[in-house]
Every structure is written in structure tokens, then in C-alpha cells.
Amino acid sequence: MVSATTSRPLRKQRVRDRAAPPTLERPGVAWAVPGLLFFLVFAVAPMVGVLYLSFTHWDGLNPPQFTGTANWSRFFGDSQVWQSTTVTGLLLIGNIVVQAPVSILLGVWAAGHQRNRAILSAVFFLPLLLSTAATAIMWRQLLDPNFGLPAKFEWLFGSNPMGTQQGAIACLVLVTTWQFVPFHSLLYQGAARSIPHTLYQAASIDGAGRVRQFVHITLPQLRNTMITSTIFMVVGGLTAFDIVLLLTNGGPGTDTAILPFSMYQTAFRTYDYGYASAIASFLLVLATAASVILTKLSGYDKMTSTMEGL
Amino acid sequence: MNSVSRRWFLTATAATTLSVTVAGCGSSGSSTSSPTGNVDFWTLQDPTNSVQKAAVDTFNSAGKGKVSMTVIATDGYKDKLRTAMGSAKMPGVFFSWGGGSLNDYVTAGKLVTLDTALESHFLPSALAAGKVGGKLVGIPCRGTQPVFLFYNKKLFADAGVQPPTTYAELQNLVKVFKGKGITPFALAGNASSSWTELMWVEYLVDRLAGPKLFDKIQGGDWSQWKDPAILKTAQMIKELVDGGAFGKKFGSVNYGAGGTSTLLNKGKAAMVLMGSWEYATQLAEAPDFAKNGLGYVAFPSVEGGKGDAGNVVGNPTNYLSVTTSAAKQTATEFLKTTYSDSYVQGLVEKGEVPVTSNAAQYLTKAADPAYAKFQYDLVQKAPSFTQSWDQALGLTLGTPLLTEIQKLFNGQSSPEQFVSAVLAIKK
Numbered sequence: 001m002v003s004a005t006t007s008r009p010l011r012k013q014r015v016r017d018r019a020a021p022p023t024l025e026r027p028g029v030a031w032a033v034p035g036l037l038f039f040l041v042f043a044v045a046p047m048v049g050v051l052y053l054s055f056t057h058w059d060g061l062n063p064p065q066f067t068g069t070a071n072w073s074r075f076f077g078d079s080q081v082w083q084s085t086t087v088t089g090l091l092l093i094g095n096i097v098v099q100a101p102v103s104i105l106l107g108v109w110a111a112g113h114q115r116n117r118a119i120l121s122a123v124f125f126l127p128l129l130l131s132t133a134a135t136a137i138m139w140r141q142l143l144d145p146n147f148g149l150p151a152k153f154e155w156l157f158g159s160n161p162m163g164t165q166q167g168a169i170a171c172l173v174l175v176t177t178w179q180f181v182p183f184h185s186l187l188y189q190g191a192a193r194s195i196p197h198t199l200y201q202a203a204s205i206d207g208a209g210r211v212r213q214f215v216h217i218t219l220p221q222l223r224n225t226m227i228t229s230t231i232f233m234v235v236g237g238l239t240a241f242d243i244v245l246l247l248t249n250g251g252p253g254t255d256t257a258i259l260p261f262s263m264y265q266t267a268f269r270t271y272d273y274g275y276a277s278a279i280a281s282f283l284l285v286l287a288t289a290a291s292v293i294l295t296k297l298s299g300y301d302k303m304t305s306t307m308e309g310l
Numbered sequence: 311m312n313s314v315s316r317r318w319f320l321t322a323t324a325a326t327t328l329s330v331t332v333a334g335c336g337s338s339g340s341s342t343s344s345p346t347g348n349v350d351f352w353t354l355q356d357p358t359n360s361v362q363k364a365a366v367d368t369f370n371s372a373g374k375g376k377v378s379m380t381v382i383a384t385d386g387y388k389d390k391l392r393t394a395m396g397s398a399k400m401p402g403v404f405f406s407w408g409g410g411s412l413n414d415y416v417t418a419g420k421l422v423t424l425d426t427a428l429e430s431h432f433l434p435s436a437l438a439a440g441k442v443g444g445k446l447v448g449i450p451c452r453g454t455q456p457v458f459l460f461y462n463k464k465l466f467a468d469a470g471v472q473p474p475t476t477y478a479e480l481q482n483l484v485k486v487f488k489g490k491g492i493t494p495f496a497l498a499g500n501a502s503s504s505w506t507e508l509m510w511v512e513y514l515v516d517r518l519a520g521p522k523l524f525d526k527i528q529g530g531d532w533s534q535w536k537d538p539a540i541l542k543t544a545q546m547i548k549e550l551v552d553g554g555a556f557g558k559k560f561g562s563v564n565y566g567a568g569g570t571s572t573l574l575n576k577g578k579a580a581m582v583l584m585g586s587w588e589y590a591t592q593l594a595e596a597p598d599f600a601k602n603g604l605g606y607v608a609f610p611s612v613e614g615g616k617g618d619a620g621n622v623v624g625n626p627t628n629y630l631s632v633t634t635s636a637a638k639q640t641a642t643e644f645l646k647t648t649y650s651d652s653y654v655q656g657l658v659e660k661g662e663v664p665v666t667s668n669a670a671q672y673l674t675k676a677a678d679p680a681y682a683k684f685q686y687d688l689v690q691k692a693p694s695f696t697q698s699w700d701q702a703l704g705l706t707l708g709t710p711l712l713t714e715i716q717k718l719f720n721g722q723s724s725p726e727q728f729v730s731a732v733l734a735i736k737k
Contacts, residue, residue: 251716252562
């Protein structure tokens with residue numbers, strides 16, 4: 001270890017030592033026991049339990065009956081599952097495509113020194129303080145076709161925004177954006193503030209305008225934050241449930257019944273816990289895969305610095 | 311080291327899971343208590359709670375045992391009850407909507423068969439949904455809730471028309487009000503209110519084929535959905551929807567205040583098909599309209615249909631059932647309070663129309679005696695009172711049925727697709 005770094009320039013070596021002092025002894029395994037136990041009891045055990053239940057028929061009243069792969073063969077032939085998966089995907093893409101640009105622009109703007117910035121930032125932050133239930137109920141009233149905004153601004157919303165699948169998905173994206181843009185712009189605000197001023201100074205000496213500075217300095221420097229924020233959106237989007245339950249209740253028909261909603265409906269509305277467990281297991285696999293793929297593809301696991309070359 | 315810890319990890323996981331599963335399964339033991347012991351009574355949070363509370367207090371002071379009442383909010387009541395019924399924390403006496411949900415509990419051996427002597431105290435049409443396989447497992451505890459047509463008197467006077475008594479008249483009224491830019495029928499079609507759409511299906515099937523058809527379906531013969539009356543009903547609904555009977559926006563209209571009830575009292579819709587509780591909703595939201603502008607009639611007859619035009623659908627009433635974990639004597643004694651004079655009078659004062667045989671004499675004390683009498687007569691004269699299908703079938707079949715009905719109303723499935731989709735619910 002020491003021999004590997006001695007050949008490096010002195011300046012780099014000093015930086016490295018300061019950043020990560022070498023630890024000679026690793027902590028004992030005993031330190032991990034409480035965390036591991038907690039993880040086993042509250043995360044792993046329920047997961048295994050769900051997997052087991054997915055091979056049973058259980059109505060919640062009588063003991064579960066083992067039915068082999070019945071639930072799973074039903075699962076793979078269930079057109080509703082594939083519709084739910086598609087809608088889940090559509091919502092996910094919609095949310096990322098709409099939320100990311102808005103949060104980046106808002107976050108970068110909030111990182112500046114404009115007049116009234118602090119006050120306006122506080123106002124933009126408000127939606128995050130409301131619970132999803134309050135947000136959903138408020139928007140349901142606002143989007144009511146007879147007494148809400150669509151009755152007044154039909155040219156903008158159409159006569160009944162939540163009456164079609166596209167409309168309902170658009171409404172879900174709109175409300176989710178309204179609710180979570182403050183959170184993501186907060187991430188970008190922090191990241192934008194940590195970009196060194198010298199970069200902008202050098203760029204303006206070279207004659208770059210504000211737009212070029214944004215595209216060639218700000219955006220590349222925000223790369224890691226973009227990945228973090230996107231992972232939040234993907235994982236949050238896959239498990240988003242409350243907003244669908246309260247805003248559209250899966251409707252019209254089953255058009256916005258995303259996977260977590262289908263799972264809830266199957267388990268707590270039709271009392272088919274076995275089949276609901278199959279959906280839950282599938283969702284678990286999907287969310288893990290999405291998270292892993294995103295981390296691998298983006299190179300986020302390598303933790304490369306955007307500050308290289310400085 | 312690494313492989314050892316991994317094996318240990320897996321063993322520990324398996325052990326934990328096993329203990330969790332075992333704990334979950336082995337909890338159905340009932341608490342054996344003395345015959346005059348305590349009884350847990352679960353009820354729904356609603357305006358009649360004060361009447362029930364008074365009954366509990368009177369009962370407890372009589373010294374024949376102790377009843378403790380737990381009030382639970384409507385949202386999630388069924389989930390909570392279902393979970394409790396699968397565990398050791400099962401209540402002794404509980405409130406329900408009767409029908410299919412009780413069926414599940416009877417099959418699982420959780421309910422006590424009640425004394426048939428209780429039956430003489432109630433109207434026969436209200437008792438049916440409290441029976442499973444001919445055995446009485448639930449007795450009425452609230453007023454009756456038939457479904458019928460409510461209308462806006464002013465809109466009808468302005469248009470110079472009368473409320474419908476036949477389906478042909480109903481179709482004509484759709485044209486009249488549509489021509490005036492008024493939605494003929496307010497309908498709550500958003501995904502959580504599709505039970506209001508179910509009411510249309512229930513009445514049309516009843517008028518076309520009579521109550522026997524659904525009786526057979528509820529009795530387990532799912533193939534009865536193939537009956538031509540079902541397809542005919544689906545086609546009539548498609549005609550109504552396409553003809554603008556419900557307007558264009560019903561897909562996201564909510565039930566109740568701010569939704570259908572507001573549409574009716576603001577004159578944006580002429581009629582609404584709803585349960586008797588609509589009156590109470592209007593009274594809370596628009597008292598003047600409830601007293602002077604709200605009209606009500608029975609659902610019209612359908613020409614050529616086999617069903618009696620006097621038949622009623624809706625919730626016959628709500629029910630109290632006794633579980634195997636209850637102190638039986640206390641519970642049985644407590645059930646008798648539901649037809650006591652003070653309880654019946656209490657219900658009447660809350661605007662309910664009780665289904666007890668002694669109710670008629672109290673109806674003059676109702677907030678609106680004419681409305682109370684209309685309901686009581688409707689139910690008493692009805693040759694049959696079909697329970698709301700979703701309640702009658704239980705949630706396992708009722709929930710997917712509601713979804714299919716919603717798709718039919720939304721035009722997402724054709725009448726033929728509706729029939730085959732409903733047939734596919736139960737394999």
C-alpha cells in the first residue's frame with residue numbers, strides 16, 4: 001500500500017492522506033450484530049415470509065394452504081399484471097422526464113444570490129411539508145370536472161382530465177411533480193452551491209455566456225446529483241401508492257392500477273393474500289433490479305469525482 | 311469465515327421466518343370466559359353511535375354482564391374486522407353489512423347461530439341478509455336503506471314533467487333534460503364510487519328477470535351471469551351512457567357532498583339513484599333543498615320485464631353478529647336491546663327507519679314523518695328486498711365485479727365483454 005503511493009507526486013499524496021487516513025484495524029464482527037439482527041427480523045424475514053405466502057392460498061381467516069406454483073402461473077397469464085407494469089413504467093418515465101428539468105432549473109436558480117430568492121425558495125418548498133394524503137385530496141377537489149379548475153378552464157384541462165387513461169396518468173405526474181420537485185431541487189441547490197466559482201470566472205473570461213456556462217459547467221458538475229435524484233425517483237416511483245389510492249383509486253377502471261395498488265387491492269380488498277404476495281415478490285425483484293441497473297450503468301458505484309482535474 | 315457467516319445468516323433467517331409464521335397461524339384459540347363475562351362490541355362510527363352507547367349503558371347497569379363498545383371509523387372497518395377475526399383478538403359482538411362477509415366467517419367457524427325466536431321482532435325482508443345457509447347469524451341493528459330515485463322538484467316543475475314510473479318515461483326524461491343542458495342523472499363514476507353504478511345494474515336486472523336470478527348467483531351458481539337479462543341490462547346501460555343520461559364527466563365525479571349531491575341541489579342534475587341516506591346528506595349540505603326541493607319516487611317498472619315493480623334493492627339494514635369468543639349469555643341478552651322501545655325510538659330520532667315490527671308507531675316522531683313513512687311502506691310492501699350485490703357476494707367477488715361494472719360504464723368494455731369478464735371472475 002505504501003509502496004504504491006510513494007511514486008505519486010507529493011501534492012496528491014498529501015491530499016489523499018488528509019481525505020482518507022488508513023485504518024490499520026478493522027472493527028470486530030460483534031459491532032454488526034445489532035444491525036444485522038434488526039435487518040433479519042424486520043427486512044429479511046418478512047421478505048422470505050412473503051415469498052412463502054406466494055406459494056399458498058391464504059384468505060386471512062383460515063391457515064394458509066400450500067398450492068405450489070398456482071399463484072405464479074396465474075400471475076404470468078394475468079393481463080392486469082402486465083397493464084400494471086406498463087402503467088408503473090409510464091408513470092416512472094413521466095415523473096423523471098418532467099421532474100428532473102424543473103428541479104435542476106429551480107435548484108440552480110435557488111443556489112444563486114438573487115433578490116427575494118430566500119423568500120421564494122421557502123414558498124417553493126411548501127408542498128413538501130404537506131402529507132401526500134392532504135396533497136391528493138386537495139388536488140382531487142381542484143381537478144373535479146364539475147366544481148374544480150376544469151369547469152373554469154376547459155380549454156386547458158379538457159372537460160374531464162381524470163376520465164381517460166392518458167389524462168389520469170398526466171394528473172398523477174402533475175401532482176407528484178408538484179409535491180416532490182421541492183425535494184429534488186433542494187438536492188440540486190446544495191450541489192450547485194458546491195461548484196467552484198473559479199470555473200465560472202474562467203469561463204466568463206473566455207467569453208462564455210450564461211447558457212453556455214450552464215450547459216458546459218453546471219450540468220456536468222451536477223452529474224452525481226442527477227443520478228442520486230433519479231434513483232430516488234425510480235425507487236419512490238415503483239413503490240408510490242398513496243397518491244394513486246387517493247387521487248384516482250386506480251381508475252378509470254383499472255387504467256392507473258400500478259403494481260403496488262394492485263397488490264393492495266388483491267390483499268386487502270379481495271382477501272387473496274397468496275396472490276398479493278406473488279405481486280409483492282415481483283415488485284421487490286423489479287425495484288432491486290432497477291436500482292442495481294441504474295447504479296451500474298451510471299458508474300455511480302465507482303464514486304468517480306466530478307472534481308477531477310481541479 | 312465468509313461462507314460460515316453466510317450459512318449462519320440463512321439459518322437465522324429461516325428460523326425467524328418459521329417462528330413468525332407459526333405465531334401467525336397458532337393464534338385462533340378462543341378465550342374461554344364465564345357465561346356472564348365481558349363482551350367486546352365493535353361498531354361503526356356513524357350518527358347512531360349515541361343510540362348504541364345508550365343501549366350499552368342501560369344493559370351494563372342491569373347487571374347481566376358487561377359490554378364494552380369500540381367505535382371504529384368507516385374507512386378500513388372491514389379490513390380491521392377481517393384481521394381481528396383471523397386472530398385471538400376477535401370481538402365478541404360486531405357490526406356488519408351482512409351477506410357474503412358473514413358467509414366467510416361462518417365457513418371459518420367463527421360465528422354463533424342465533425336463537426330463531428329473535429326473528430319475530432323484525433320485518434322478514436330485512437332478515438334475509440343476516441342468514442347464512444338458512445341459519446340466523448346476524449340480527450338488524452340499524453334502519454333500512456333502500457335505494458330509490460331522488461329528483462330536483464324545481465327542475466321538474468320548470469320542465470313541466472313528472473318523475474318516471476316506467477322505463478320509457480325515464481328514457482323520455484333523459485331527452486328532455488339533455489335538451490335543456492341539464493345532466494339527467496347525477497352519477498358518481500370515479501373508481502372508489504362504482505357502487506353507485508352497481509345500483510343501476512341491480513335494479514335493471516331485478517326489473518327484467520326478477521330477484522331469483524341474483525339469488526341463484528349468490529347461492530353459488532356463477533354461470534347464471536349467462537342469463538340473457540344480464541346482457542340486456544349491460545346493453546341498456548350502454549344505451550343510457552351513450553344517450554348522455556349521466557352526462558360526459560361522470561367518470562371522475564365523487565359520491566355525496568361536493569359530488570352527486572351537490573349536482574342535484576345546485577340544479578346541474580335532475581335526478582340521482584341513491585340509497586335512503588341521500589336525504590341526510592342533503593340535509594347536512596343544503597337544508598332548504600332537502601326540505602322543499604327534494605323529491606323521491608320508487609325505481610320505475612321496465613316494460614316486458616318479469617320483475618315486480620315493487621321490488622327493492624339496497625341495504626336491508628346492518629347487522630350484529632356474535633362470535634365464538636363471546637360470553638354467550640351476555641351477548642345473547644345484549645342483542646335483545648336492539649328491538650327495545652328506547653333503541654327503536656332513538657333510531658327514529660336520528661332519521662333512521664328501523665326494521666323492527668314495532669317501528670311503525672314511532673315513525674310520526676321522525677324528523678320528516680312523510681319521508682320515514684315512504685321508506686317504511688316501500689320496504690314493508692316490497693315482495694323482495696335484494697341486498698346490494700357487493701355486500702351480498704362478499705369482497706372477494708364483489709370487488710372485481712365493481713371494477714367490471716365501472717369498465718362497462720366507462721365504455722372500456724362492451725356489453726358482451728362485460729358478461730364474459732364477470733363470468734371469468736369465479737373459476
